[in-house]
Amino acid sequence: MPSIRNVAIRSITLQAREEIQPPVGIPPRPNRDIGFATVFLRVENPKQEDATLIVKSVEIRNVSDGARQDFSQPAQAINLRPLENSELAFHLTNKTGYSGQDRVKAVVTYEVGEQLLVIESDPVEVNIYGIKSSK
Numbered sequence: 001m002p003s004i005r006n007v008a009i010r011s012i013t014l015q016a017r018e019e020i021q022p023p024v025g026i027p028p029r030p031n032r033d034i035g036f037a038t039v040f041l042r043v044e045n046p047k048q049e050d051a052t053l054i055v056k057s058v059e060i061r062n063v064s065d066g067a068r069q070d071f072s073q074p075a076q077a078i079n080l081r082p083l084e085n086s087e088l089a090f091h092l093t094n095k096t097g098y099s100g101q102d103r104v105k106a107v108v109t110y111e112v113g114e115q116l117l118v119i120e121s122d123p124v125e126v127n128i129y130g131i132k133s134s135k
Contacts (some may be wrong), residue, residue, distance in 0.1 A: 007051040007080060007112050013040040014106040014121040016060065018097045021130030033093040037071055039106045039121070041088045045080035053078045056109040056116070058090050062102040063123045069104060070094045098126050 015038045022028050037060050045051045058073040071092040078088065098104065106121040 005046055007045045007047065007053055008043070008117070009041050009053070009108060009110060009119050010044050011042040012106055012108055012119050012121040014038070014060070014104070014124050015040075015127075016098070016104050016124055017127040017129065019129045020097070031095060033095055034097040035069070035071065035094040037069075037092040037104075037106070039090045039092070039108065041090070041108065043078060043080065043084075043086050043088060045082065045084045048082050050082060051080045051112070053080060054111040055090075056111055057107075058092065059107045059109075060092065060104050061107055062100050063105055064100075064102050067100065069098055070096050 017036045019034055019036065022032065039058050041055075043053060055073075055076045055078060057075070058071075060069040060071045061067065062069070071094050073090055073092055080086065103123040103125055105123045107118060108120075109116065109118050111117070
């Protein structure tokens with residue numbers, strides 16, 4: 001974990017859900033999103049000058065085997081003002097849902113200056129809404 005004096009992601013929280021059936025009142029579509037993940041990051045710049053934190057990747061992984069779920073997020077630069085504290089939310093979706101019956105965690109790789117850092121969320125259960133139909 002980075003020192004308290006450095007620009008950093010201080011905490012990370014994951015919410016994961018899978019919606020097998022469309023919401024009530026919405027007609028079924030064959031190519032709709034089924035898997036949803038929201039990753040909340042609390043970032044801090046304790047310095048007296050502007051700073052940039054680059055989120056290189058946001059991944060959702062199975063806890064038991066580290067297998068990567070089918071979500072993607074492009075790299076994103078976060079510009080922080082002096083002494084700024086912010087919370088950011090990354091909303092990830094996919095069309096396949098979650099693979100496996102495992103708990104999942106978010107893994108964020110980010111860069112501050114020349115330093116590459118990784119932070120992980122606590123594991124969470126995937127909230128599943130609807131019943132899978134047999135194929």
